[in-house]
Amino acid sequence: MSLVGALLFCNDCGGLLERCPASQANIDCDVCGKRNQNKWPTSITTESASTAFPSRLRDARSEIQVLSAEDRETWAMTTTACPQCANPEMRFRDVQLRGADEGSTIFYRCPACDYKFNTNN
Template sequence: MASIGSLIFCTDCGNLLRESTGDEAAILICELCGTKNRDTASKTITSESKPDAFPSSLRTKRSAVQTLTAADKRGDAIAQESCPECDRPEMRYYTLQLRSADEGSTVFYSCEGCGHKYVLPKLSKIIQWAHNDSLI
């Protein structure tokens, strides 16, 4: 017989038995199979589990997010353009509309290989982006 909280289940068929009387000497009869079961609701069972004992989908999702790079979190795309510094064939990029709406977007490139960054079109005010990557 197993009990969870004040619920008592039949030892033979697993059916939920009637309410507990709170008396350990009481006998509860299963309405489904007729088995006589002792009332164990007054027993206290204490168990401990380690936090990582049960897999959690939330914990799995959280750890997956923690392994992403800052560029992945931003959603940078990959361009088939070689880096001018190390000739790596791919560079990450993202765009921002920094000028008026009738002009093109500014494209920020960064190389995962050597860390080189540059901006198209080249704007003098954007140079600080290479040192302070907070314009995301």
């Protein structure tokens, strides 16, 4: 009988033997019928490293990530001109502050002069 890793094989035919409790001294081979000595280990410990399992997400991750101001900007851009400084683009955010049957409120912010105003739709 041959023990390979966590698998036990018959010495005569090479068939895979069923796992049996340690109290059972012999295991009969289902393929050839030969009686084999029970050499199953009582416990199996395996170890692996995270590098054994490739991950594109882990490869892309770094210890320190730096976000630019542009990465943190979550307001959408529109071509509405700023009434304060005439900047041709403004940032905006659409928020539903009133009931679902009423319009939303649009908040505008100028990236050049930081002027803010809102409109109700």
